[in-house]
Amino acid sequence: MGFSDEQLERYSRHIILKEIGVKGQKKLLNGSVLIIGAGGLGAPAALYLAAAGVGTIGIVDADVVDLSNLQRQVIHTTNDIGKRKVDSAAETMRQINPDITVNTYYDFVGSANILDLIKDYDFIIDGTDNFPAKFLINDACVMAKKPLSHAGIIRFKGQLTTIIPGEGPCYRCIFKEPPPKDAVPTCKQAGVIGAMGGVIGSLQAMEAIKYLTGTGELLTGYLLTYDALKMEFHKIKLPPRGKGCAVCSDTPTITELIDYEQPACELKNH
């Protein structure tokens, strides 16, 4: 497939990079990423992946745009209030880049649909806001051997890791099971600085782009943490994969997906 003049122009700053070039840009256009959650993390990730020309982007969210979302969910505008987030996000992405295909899934993720959702995508981005979803997505990606960018944000802090099943540790290697409901503060209770989604969600997009183009080193085997108040990034080296992990060890004890209890944060308008 050759590039049109318009594509050469649109992606010129990528193509000029020796690490990307024409080859890498083609990989992006032929690549696919599923973003779960069109919110604080998912919004910037979706914007950059659309702009980068990732050929197929799926976006999953069961919520509608609320006024309180707009402080951080930069893919939605004031005019979008009341619209499904997936529709509002898709509209913005198509406006940024008509080159790409955006698939929308107006749904929650659960054990019944997650494997079906991820199966056609090359890379998965977890932009959800609750532990049941984060564990479910991790387990499903391990079982289906799908690369995953996991992230979390709260207050002035954020963190992320890239999980390549079979190669590096997974989320459950770090945390064995979700904390009890309300034991650990969530988004709505504790607050989050809007730009944190921009920092961490953009890093997730960066990992997806690196994975699709085979460029550089991924965050596999590390948890990168960011403390905005101290203005510190810290890269924590994780132990190797699977040592006693219930889902990604060679002898897993969790072999079926689990629907943990949904926290209050998952409810509409939160």
Place this chain on the structure above:
Amino acid sequence: MKITVAGEKKEVENGLTVAKLIEQENVETPQYVTVSINEEFIESGTFDTHVLNEGDEVEFLYFMGGGR
């Protein structure tokens, strides 16, 4: 003795346990923190008895559930 906590070198008393360090460092929601020492996770049930050694590199890994 000297240990490293979250990348920062610290002088701590000899014989300090992980549980005591968690207290000194004001770790948030300590019952749900994951601790790694020299790039190995340690069992949460052993925080009280696990004594730190000179040169140990300790990391605290926190649940972070937000995203939307």
